[in-house]
Amino acid sequence: MKSSKSARHADILAQITEQPSLRVADLAERMGVSTETIRRDLDELTRRRLINRTYGGAVRAPGAEPAIGQRHGLFVAERERIARTASARVTPGALLMIGSGATTTHVARRIAAEHKGLTVLTHSFAVATVLAINPTITVIMAPGAYLASEGATVGALTTRFFNEFSADLAIVGASGLTEEGATDALLEPAAVYGAIASRAATTMVVADRSKFDQMFPARYATWRELGVLVTDAPPSGALAAALERRQVEVALA
Known part of the structure; x- marks a missing residue:
């Protein structure tokens, strides 16, 4: 079942606090969406300085933390x-x-x-x-x-x-x-x-x-x-x- 963008973003941020890196393919399979969708999600979170993009995935941005909301x-x-x-x-x-x-x-x-x-x-x-x-x-x-x-x-x-x-x-x-x-x-x-x-x-x-x-x-x-x-x-x-x-x-x- 596909998830909403906000739900995907919350899931990505939750996962990246528990493990050092995330892979696009794994996230796409977990969330039931295309790898292109996940790449767009990671790009948006990177623009917001919540993560850092890597080749094939993402890592947590040093010194970054999601906003209180x-x-x-x-x-x-x-x-x-x-x-x-x-x-x-x-x-x-x-x-x-x-x-x-x-x-x-x-x-x-x-x-x-x-x-x-x-x-x-x-x-x-x-x-x-x-x-x-x-x-x-x-x-x-x-x-x-x-x-x-x-x-x-x-x-x-x-x-x-x-x-x-x-x-x-x-x-x-x-x-x-x-x-x-x-x-x-x-x-x-x-x-x-x-x-x-x-x-x-x-x-x-x-x-x-x-x-x-x-x-x-x-x-x-x-x-x-x-x-x-x-x-x-x-x-x-x-x-x-x-x-x-x-x-x-x-x-x-």
């Missing part, structure tokens, strides 16, 4: 499991800081359904929107320049805002996780995540297994600065060793 449609089941586990760690009456991202939005939605009497500081409009269903949660928005691709505020005003507070718990996502720490594809949001992580008693990273061993340009925190990783699969290799060495708790969803 596209990421919301990827790894939904995994993110929902992560959200349940993360929400269970929120204590009554806590002051939280929540960064932007698809996974953090899932966590915020679960928090809104399960908790009362919290105060949440965020720069993400999606996080603020899903929390708004719960009238007992006070949401305070950070000022700053609006970054449309993330649906969030960024810049000096945003980081200064977070630096004025101290939180019980910070919840942040990541584009990639390596033995060096948590990284992000975009420099300005990464600066905000770093400010958030530095102002909390405990910082929790919420990220699915596709982020393991992925390196992006901006490292916003080392494992020394991060307390908990909530994920859907156990890390391995150098990443697992770094987490153990820095005594980062890994909570499996």
Whole structure:
């Protein structure tokens, strides 16, 4: 059965986060379309700087990540499991800081359904929107320049805002996780995540297994600065060793 262009693009982006390269012939067979259709799909995604074309296929563009709207449609089941586990760690009456991202939005939605009497500081409009269903949660928005691709505020005003507070718990996502720490594809949001992580008693990273061993340009925190990783699969290799060495708790969803 043939798929729509938007569905194909979402499928391609999901696959390319899990494997280093994709082949035109394999994608065409999987999606039930011609190789010419797949080539046009890959050309369009390359123009949008989400992938890099190669002879016969594509690889993920270095430092590239789909926009927030596209990421919301990827790894939904995994993110929902992560959200349940993360929400269970929120204590009554806590002051939280929540960064932007698809996974953090899932966590915020679960928090809104399960908790009362919290105060949440965020720069993400999606996080603020899903929390708004719960009238007992006070949401305070950070000022700053609006970054449309993330649906969030960024810049000096945003980081200064977070630096004025101290939180019980910070919840942040990541584009990639390596033995060096948590990284992000975009420099300005990464600066905000770093400010958030530095102002909390405990910082929790919420990220699915596709982020393991992925390196992006901006490292916003080392494992020394991060307390908990909530994920859907156990890390391995150098990443697992770094987490153990820095005594980062890994909570499996």
